[in-house]
Structures are given as structure tokens and as C-alpha cells.
Amino acid sequence: MSKEKQGEENGRPDLEKAVDNSRRDFLRKVTLAGAVTVTGGAAIYSGHRFEKAKHNEGMVRVLTEDNRLVEIPVEQMRDFKPDLKMLQTRGREGIAGRRWVMVIDLSKCRNARKCVEACQSAHQLRPYEYHINTLVMQESVNTPAFYMPKPCQHCDNPPCVSVCPVDATFKRQDGIVLIDNERCIGCRFCIAACPYSARIFHWQEPIQVESASETEDEYDVELNVPQKKGTITKCLFSADRLRDGMLPYCVSACPNGVFYFGDENEDAVTNGTTKETVRLSELLETSGAYRLLPELGTKPRVYYLPPRNRIFEFEEGEKREYKEDKA
Amino acid sequence: MDETRFNTPGEQRKIDSIAADILRNVRINRNFILWMGFLSAVLVLCLAAYVIQLRKGLGVTGMRDFTSWGMYIANFVFFVATSLVGMLISSVLGLIGYKWVKPISRIAEIIAIAFAAVAGLVIISDMGRPDRLPYVFMFGRVQSPILWDVTVVTTYFVLSLLLWFFPLVPDLAISKSRLDGRPAFLVKAYDILSFRWEHHEVQYRIMKQAIRILLILIIPTAFAIHTVTSWLFAVTPRTGWDSTIFGPYFISGAFVSGTAALIIAIYFFRVNYKLQKYITDDTFDKIGRVLVLVSIVYFYFNLNEFLVPAYKLKTGDAIHLRELFSGHYAPLFWTIQLGGLIIPVILLLFKRMRRPLPMLVISLFVLCGAWLKRYIIVVPPQAHPNLPIQGVPVEWIIYRPTLIETAVTVASIILVLIIITILSKLFPVIPIWEMAEEGNENDKTLDKQ
Numbered sequence: 158m159s160k161e162k163q164g165e166e167n168g169r170p171d172l173e174k175a176v177d178n179s180r181r182d183f184l185r186k187v188t189l190a191g192a193v194t195v196t197g198g199a200a201i202y203s204g205h206r207f208e209k210a211k212h213n214e215g216m217v218r219v220l221t222e223d224n225r226l227v228e229i230p231v232e233q234m235r236d237f238k239p240d241l242k243m244l245q246t247r248g249r250e251g252i253a254g255r256r257w258v259m260v261i262d263l264s265k266c267r268n269a270r271k272c273v274e275a276c277q278s279a280h281q282l283r284p285y286e287y288h289i290n291t292l293v294m295q296e297s298v299n300t301p302a303f304y305m306p307k308p309c310q311h312c313d314n315p316p317c318v319s320v321c322p323v324d325a326t327f328k329r330q331d332g333i334v335l336i337d338n339e340r341c342i343g344c345r346f347c348i349a350a351c352p353y354s355a356r357i358f359h360w361q362e363p364i365q366v367e368s369a370s371e372t373e374d375e376y377d378v379e380l381n382v383p384q385k386k387g388t389i390t391k392c393l394f395s396a397d398r399l400r401d402g403m404l405p406y407c408v409s410a411c412p413n414g415v416f417y418f419g420d421e422n423e424d425a426v427t428n429g430t431t432k433e434t435v436r437l438s439e440l441l442e443t444s445g446a447y448r449l450l451p452e453l454g455t456k457p458r459v460y461y462l463p464p465r466n467r468i469f470e471f472e473e474g475e476k477r478e479y480k481e482d483k484a
Numbered sequence: 485m486d487e488t489r490f491n492t493p494g495e496q497r498k499i500d501s502i503a504a505d506i507l508r509n510v511r512i513n514r515n516f517i518l519w520m521g522f523l524s525a526v527l528v529l530c531l532a533a534y535v536i537q538l539r540k541g542l543g544v545t546g547m548r549d550f551t552s553w554g555m556y557i558a559n560f561v562f563f564v565a566t567s568l569v570g571m572l573i574s575s576v577l578g579l580i581g582y583k584w585v586k587p588i589s590r591i592a593e594i595i596a597i598a599f600a601a602v603a604g605l606v607i608i609s610d611m612g613r614p615d616r617l618p619y620v621f622m623f624g625r626v627q628s629p630i631l632w633d634v635t636v637v638t639t640y641f642v643l644s645l646l647l648w649f650f651p652l653v654p655d656l657a658i659s660k661s662r663l664d665g666r667p668a669f670l671v672k673a674y675d676i677l678s679f680r681w682e683h684h685e686v687q688y689r690i691m692k693q694a695i696r697i698l699l700i701l702i703i704p705t706a707f708a709i710h711t712v713t714s715w716l717f718a719v720t721p722r723t724g725w726d727s728t729i730f731g732p733y734f735i736s737g738a739f740v741s742g743t744a745a746l747i748i749a750i751y752f753f754r755v756n757y758k759l760q761k762y763i764t765d766d767t768f769d770k771i772g773r774v775l776v777l778v779s780i781v782y783f784y785f786n787l788n789e790f791l792v793p794a795y796k797l798k799t800g801d802a803i804h805l806r807e808l809f810s811g812h813y814a815p816l817f818w819t820i821q822l823g824g825l826i827i828p829v830i831l832l833l834f835k836r837m838r839r840p841l842p843m844l845v846i847s848l849f850v851l852c853g854a855w856l857k858r859y860i861i862v863v864p865p866q867a868h869p870n871l872p873i874q875g876v877p878v879e880w881i882i883y884r885p886t887l888i889e890t891a892v893t894v895a896s897i898i899l900v901l902i903i904i905t906i907l908s909k910l911f912p913v914i915p916i917w918e919m920a921e922e923g924n925e926n927d928k929t930l931d932k933q
Contacts, residue, residue: 285876292874307871316721322630323616323623342619343542343612346630348552350720354869358552358612360543386541387612450870453721481877 241375245337248378248396251329256421257394258332259308259408260440262462265415266291266304267469275410280390281382283364285479286357288392289407293473302471303464306415308407309334309355309392310449310457317347317356326389332421332458333394337378341388348389352453356391359384361482404429413469421458487685490658490920502919503662506912509757510659511666516909523902530895533888534609542612544888550873551866551883556610557716558858559893562741563603563900564637564713565734565854569742570596570644571706575699577774584770586922587762587914588750593648594913595745598903600641600709604634606896629715636708643702648907649677650695654688654917657681670910710738717861723800724865733785739778740825741854747771747847749904751840753913762914765839772838775850779829786821803868812882813864816856824853 216228239247268291276288289308295301311334318328325340326347336347336356348356363384376383379396395405403409408416408429419426419437427434440446444462490499537544547554573592577585585592608614624631656678663671681687714734717725727733747768754763793801794809808817828846831837837846863883873881 285880287875290875292872294872320628320630320719322625322628323619324625340616340619340623341613342616344610344630345552345612346628346716348549349717349722349725349866352721352870354550354871354873357549359541360548361541455721477875479875479877481879 239375241339244375244377244379245339247400248335249327249329249337251331251333251396252399253330254422255331255399257311257399257458258419258421258426258437259311259394259405259459260417260426260437260446260462261306261459262415262417262444263303263305263464264462264467265413265469266306266464267413267472268293268304269412271410271412272306272407272416275406276392279382279395279406280380280393281364281384282390283482285481286390288357288390301464302473303467304471305461306407307353307355307449308394308459310353310455310459311392311394313456313458314454316350316352316453316455320346320350322346329396331399333396333399334391335378335393335396336381336389336391338381338385338388338390339376339378341385343387343389345389352450352455353457356389358389359386362386364482489683489685489688490917491683495920499658499916499920502916503658503912505759505761506757506914506916507659507662510663510670510910510912512670512909516905520902520905523898523905527895527898527902530891530898533891534895537609537888537892538614542610544886546884546886546889548880548883549876550869550880551863553610553862553866554883555859555885555889555893556606558862559855559896560603560606560610561713561734561858561862562855563599563606563896564709565738565858566741566745566851567596567599567603567640567644568706568710568735568738569746570647571702572739572742572774572778573746574647575703575706579696579699582770583922584767586918587759588746588767588771590648590651590915591749591753591908591913592742592746593644594904594907595742595749596644597641597648597907598900599745600637600644601903602896602899603637604641605899606893609892609896629712629719632712633709633716636705636712640702640705640709643698643705647695647698647702650691650698651915651918652911653678653681653691654683655912655915657683658916659912673910707735710734717865722865723798723868724804724861727789729785729788733782733789736778736782736785737854737857740775740782741851743771743775743778744847744850744854747775747843748851751844751847753908754840757913759914762919768840768843769835769838772832772843775843775847776829776832779825779832779850783825783829786825800868800870804865807864807867808860812867813860817860820853820856820860824850824857 215231217231217234218226218228220226270291272289273287273291276282277284277286280288282288289306291304291306294303294305311332313328313332315326315328315334318326318334321327322344323340323342325338325342326334326336328334343358345358348358363386365383374382377397379393379400381390381393384390395403395407398405404418404427405416408418411429414428414430416429417426417435417437417440418429419434421437424437425434426437426440440462441460445465446460446462448457448460490496545554545556570593573585574589578589608617611617620630620634624634626632656674657680660671660674660678663674711731711734714730718727718730720726750763750767750771753759790805790808794805797805807813828850831842831846837843867882
């Protein structure tokens with residue numbers, strides 16, 4: 158209304174009015190377009206900057222299995238839980254470049270049985286089911302008695318592996334002898350063949366540990382848990398802990414510094430109690446190290462240091478009596 | 485020119501009379517049904533024990549971590565041992581040319597089949613995970629003696645089955661027209677299994693060649709099955725098993741238990757099937773001599789196996805032998821050695837003792853001794869491992885078989901009896917054509933004279 162009024166007041170002709178109108182329109186459009194361009198550009202620019210910033214923050218650097226450092230977006234990360242197939246493959250191969258070895262210093266053992274307990278709790282065993290047991294030894298009537306922790310000897314020439322009909326028990330490249338209870342048929346030929354009584358059989362249903370049943374974990378051949386009825390189980394040198402760069406359960410649990418554990422290739426063993434690392438060859442050489450039943454040619458990977466200059470006197474602990482679970 | 489056998493009237497009459505004697509027992513009568521009913525009832529009862537074992541695990545047996553092989557493995561060794569008699573009679577004695585083994589060779593093969601077949605099942609009853617039996621074939625490792633055992637026991641079973649069946653074919657052809665009053669299925673089975681045998685000379689020649697090849701092949705197979713069975717023990721570094729003579733020691737023992745089983749069987753068939761004409765007093769005299777021979781060989785190996793380590797008394801041997809000679813297992817050990825080996829040999833040296841009834845009694849002693857001997861071989865060496873047994877329940881230290889594992893073992897013996905019963909009741913237990921043939925040869929020699 159106001160425009161027409163103005164036009165009439167000015168007394169200009171209609172044509173002039175029309176031209177005037179179109180110019181004003183044009184100016185308006187140009188201004189609008191400019192504003193849009195600036196705003197849009199700014200938006201795109203800031204968006205670009207935002208995207209760029211987000212991109213940098215969202216990458217994560219990870220070390221792959223073959224030791225390559227790579228970057229991957231965070232949103233593409235998945236929690237990895239090894240499946241049975243992978244656990245089996247890596248469990249049977251072992252850890253490359255390692256030759257695990259254990260040294261047991263008998264002069265330090267006072268039968269605390271912490272090694273036994275730690276092992277039984279980790280591997281879900283009953284109190285009378287042993288991967289490692291501390292035995293009372295006496296070579297002859299005139300020689301003193303001593304305590305001897307006895308794990309599997311992880312022989313380099315293992316009689317148990319030779320006789321297994323189905324490859325359920327096997328020797329890994331890192332020296333460990335393992336048992337796969339997904340494969341074991343329960344013939345117990347390996348028990349008959351083992352000169353160290355290192356193997357035990359699940360004559361009845363193994364104990365069910367509550368935490369294990371909650372998580373429903375895959376069977377890990379390096380931990381041999383869950384245990385299975387009708388199959389063999391034995392000491393594993395805690396292969397699962399070694400994979401995580403930790404010492405075996407028994408070695409860490411010992412309060413008396415009995416166990417040394419390490420890698421023969423590195424020529425170094427670490428004491429589980431003091432965490433002191435010593436040269437393996439030197440330890441064996443200076444301490445009169447020996448292996449059990451060497452005449453059998455089994456070539457154990459467990460060495461013993463003789464019980465000389467005993468730190469603790471031998472005391473026959475209270476007689477433990479075990480009752481079989483009648484489940 | 486008709487080249488068939490048994491076509492003259494004289495031969496036909498002979499066949500008729502022999503077939504009548506032997507086919508008299510091929511029938512499903514009341515006694516057979518009662519006996520099979522009894523065996524089946526006991527079997528079902530014993531299999532219930534196996535079901536319990538399957539459900540609860542091997543913990544229902546007396547076996548534990550230290551003595552982890554018990555009655556089942558002893559029984560397995562005994563079964564494999566006893567099955568070797570098929571090879572001894574048909575091959576070793578048959579190929580040498582002794583005629584007196586002909587009437588008893590089929591019975592020997594039946595024993596071989598039954599014991600070899602059930603031996604495989606006995607091993608399964610000892611497995612912690614019988615459901616994983618296919619793994620033995622899927623993941624089998626040739627290094628393991630178990631694989632060798634599976635292979636040779638199966639081979640031996642098949643060869644024994646063929647050695648039983650090939651000579652049976654002419655008998656089935658002879659018998660199929662003489663089965664009046666027998667069930668139709670049996671007549672039909674005879675008809676099918678006789679493969680249209682027509683008693684052609686060519687057929688006999690081919691069959692005899694085939695049998696000869698089998699008889700030769702089964703000798704190394706039989707030696708293999710028991711040698712490998714002995715190696716299940718001898719390959720382990722365990723005192724009492726760690727012996728270089730275990731192979732021949734087991735084989736010679738196998739001939740003892742197999743011969744004893746055969747004597748018991750032929751006594752039974754002679755009396756119950758009224759086969760005195762075929763299984764004669766002379767047969768017993770001869771097989772008695774065989775038992776003496778194989779027992780003396782076995783005694784010789786025993787002497788080596790026990791006396792040589794007993795002289796040296798190495799630490800482990802000393803503990804093991806003390807247990808056997810004067811310790812926990814002494815009563816069993818001496819009963820077996822005297823009652824199951826030495827006294828029988830001495831008795832059988834007298835001709836009076838090589839008559840049917842005394843030999844039955846002696847053979848029962850020898851057979852029981854043979855079973856217990858396997859127990860003595862398997863169980864005691866596990867009771868004293870190199871490192872002491874500590875920190876376990878007391879019942880783990882000394883192995884005592886439980887009722888359940890005894891029942892499962894009884895089941896395996898029942899199964900053997902069922903197989904022997906079926907094979908000897910539904911088919912001629914003595915080779916008819918061979919008896920007729922032998923008669924012919926005698927006639928011919930008479931003609932010449």
C-alpha cells in the first residue's frame with residue numbers, strides 16, 4: 158500500500174515504477190545470495206574443520222600380531238575374544254622363540270604348599286588332584302628327608318606324547334607338553350607311560366567353579382579349563398600366564414623362593430618370590446643341578462638344585478588325609 | 485566227465501551219515517532258547533552296570549591315577565591271547581599236515597572270532613570318552629601302539645572270519661537240502677550263503693587255494709596282534725613292563741590259554757552234540773600233548789621274565805618282585821604259576837590224564853590261571869611308580885576291582901559265549917565235507933592194499 162501511495166505522490170509514470178521495482182528486487186537477491194554463500198561457506202569450512210579434528214581424535218594405534226604399528230578408527234574397534242579355533246591353534250603352536258625352563262631349589266622348600274594351592278585354584282582341581290605336588294622324599298635310610306615339588310617335567314623326549322593315539326597330548330615349540338581335552342579319548346596310555354606320575358585322569362565329574370560357569374569361557378588348551386570328565390589333565394607350566402608375560406601360578410605363589418622360571422634361549426630365569434633374575438647356565442653350573450630319572454632318556458625341562466644347606470629344617474607336617482568326593 | 489565230488493552212491497551215503505550226525509545239533513530247540521535267554525538276561529544285567537559307568541565316569545571302577553589300567557585291560561589281553569588258538573590249530577598244525585586237527589579246526593576258528601571280536605569291545609569299555617572312538621581313525625597317530633593294535637586285531641578278526649566261512653560254504657550246500665523242520669530263515673540263509681556251490685573240482689581247488697593263502701597270512705597277523713598287545717606295556721619305561729621278551733612271552737602264553745579254551749570247547753561239543761565219533765579220545769590225547777608243549781615253552785619264558793631280574797634285584801624290580809613273590813600278590817602269583825602252569829604240565833605228561841574228563845578239569849585250571857596271569861601282568865607294576873604316591877585318598881593306593889567293573893567284564897565273557905553259541909548252533913560245528921573227504925582217502929588207501 159505504501160509503495161503505491163509513494164508512486165502516486167511522486168507523480169511518476171507506471172513504466173518508471175516498474176523498472177525501479179525490478180532493480181530493487183535485483184539488489185535484494187544479490188545481497189541474499191551473498192549472505193547465503195558466506196554462511197554456507199562458513200558452515201562448510203567449520204564442518205570440514207570439525208570432521209578433520211574428529212578424524213584425528215578417532216584413530217587409535219594398535220600393534221598387530223605380526224608386530225606392525227597401525228592406526229584404525231575407534232569406531233571400528235571390536236573387543237576381541239579368541240574363539241576355540243584360535244585358542245587351539247595358538248595353544249598347539251606355542252610361543253615362538255621361547256624354550257621355557259624351570260629350576261626348583263630343594264634347599265628352600267619347607268612344604269608351604271602354596272604352589273599346590275595356587276595351581277589347584279587356577280586349574281579347578283580338587284585338593285587331592287595335583288598338577289604339582291610337594292612330595293616327601295628320602296633316597297635311603299641314612300640320607301635326610303626333604304620336600305620336593307613335582308610338576309610335569311615337560312620332557313624333551315616325552316614318553317606320553319609318543320604313545321598318545323590321537324595327538325591329544327603334544328610337545329610345543331616352546332618346550333611345553335600340553336593336553337587337549339577336546340581331543341583326549343581317555344585311554345590313559347600316557348599315564349601308563351609317564352615315569353613321573355605327572356598325569357591325572359578325571360575319574361568323575363570335575364569340580365565346577367562358580368565364576369567359571371558364569372562367564373561361560375571358551376575352553377583354553379593353555380589353561381585346560383573347564384576340565385572334562387573322562388579326560389587327562391596335567392601341569393601346563395601355566396602356558397596361559399606365559400602368553401601374558403607372567404610367571405606360572407605355582408612360581409608366583411611360592412613364599413620361600415623355591416622356583417626359578419625362565420627362557421633357556423635367553424639363558425635367564427627369574428625367582429618367583431624375590432623376582433631376582435639370574436643366569437640359567439650359571440645357576441645350574443654352580444649349584445649342582447640335576448634332573449629326575451635321567452637314565453630314562455626323557456630329557457626333562459625341570460631342573461632340581463639339591464637340598465643341601467637347607468634354609469628350613471625338615472619337619473614332617475601334620476599328616477593330611479584326603480577323602481574322595483562321592484559326588 | 486563229471487568233475488563234481490560226492491556223486492557216487494557210496495560217497496553220497498557217507499555224506500548222508502556224517503551230515504545226519506552233525507546237523508542233528510543244528511536246530512533251535514528248547515535248550516538253545518533257554519541257554520540264550522539265560523545269557524541275554526545276564527548280559528542285560530551287566531550292561532546296566534556299563535550304563536552306570538557311562539553316566540558317572542570311570543570313577544565307578546577301582547582304577548585311579550596310579551593303577552589306571554585294571555581288570556578291563558587284563559581281560560583284553562586275555563581275550564586277544566585266547567583268540568590266537570585259531571591260528572595255532574588251523575595254520576601251524578594244519579599246514580604241517582596233521583589230520584587230527586580237521587574236526588576241531590572250525591571250533592578253533594569260532595573261538596578266535598568270538599574272542600577277537602569282543603576284545604575290541606572290551607577296549608571301548610575301558611575308554612574315558614567312548615564317544616570319541618572315531619577320533620582314533622580321524623586323528624590316529626602311527627607312532628602309537630594303540631593304532632597298531634586296532635589295525636592288527638581288526639585284520640585278524642576278518643581273516644579268522646574268512647577262515648571260518650570259506651570251508652563252511654560246501655557244508656552249507658550239503659546241508660541246505662537236509663534242514664527239514666528248521667526255521668525258514670535258516671534254510672534261506674544257508675541257501676544264500678552257499679553261493680550256489682555245486683561241489684565242482686574247480687570250486688574245491690579254488691577254495692583250497694584261498695584257504696591256504698589265508699592260513700599263511702594269518703600267521704604273521706596272529707603274531708602281530710599279540711606282540712603289539714604286549715608292546716602296549718613293553719614300550720613304557722615302567723618296572724615290570726619294561727621287558728624285551730614281552731612279545732614272545734605273551735605269544736607263548738596265548739597258545740596256553742587258547743589251547744585250554746579249545747579243549748574246554750571240544751569237550752563240551754563232544755558230550756552235548758554227541759560227536760564222540762569225530763572228536764575222539766585220540767584227539768584229546770593229541771591236543772593234550774600240544775598243551776604240554778606250549779606250556780613248557782611258556783614256563784621257559786616265565787623263568788626268564790622273573791628269574792633274571794630277581795637275580796639282579798634292581799631297585800624297582802626288587803619292589804615289584806617282592807610284591808609278587810612274598811607280598812600282596814604272592815597268593816595269586818603262586819596259585820597261578822603252580823595251579824595254572826606247573827602242575828597241569830606235570831599231570832598232562834601222563835597218558836591217563838590226557839583223556840577227555842581229566843583234561844577238561846586241567847584246562848579249566850589253566851584257563852582261569854591264564855586270566856589271572858594277565859591281571860598279575862597288568863596291575864602290580866603300576867602300584868609302585870618311581871616317585872612315591874602321596875597326598876591322595878587311601879583307596880587310590882591299592883587297586884581293588886569294583887562290582888561294576890566285574891559286571892562289565894562278565895558282560896564281555898557272556899558276549900563271547902553268545903557268539904560261540906550262535907555260530908555253533910546255527911551252523912555245522914564240524915566240517916562235513918572234510919570228514920567225508922578224509923574218509924574217501926582212507927577208503928582209497930584201503931583199496932590199494
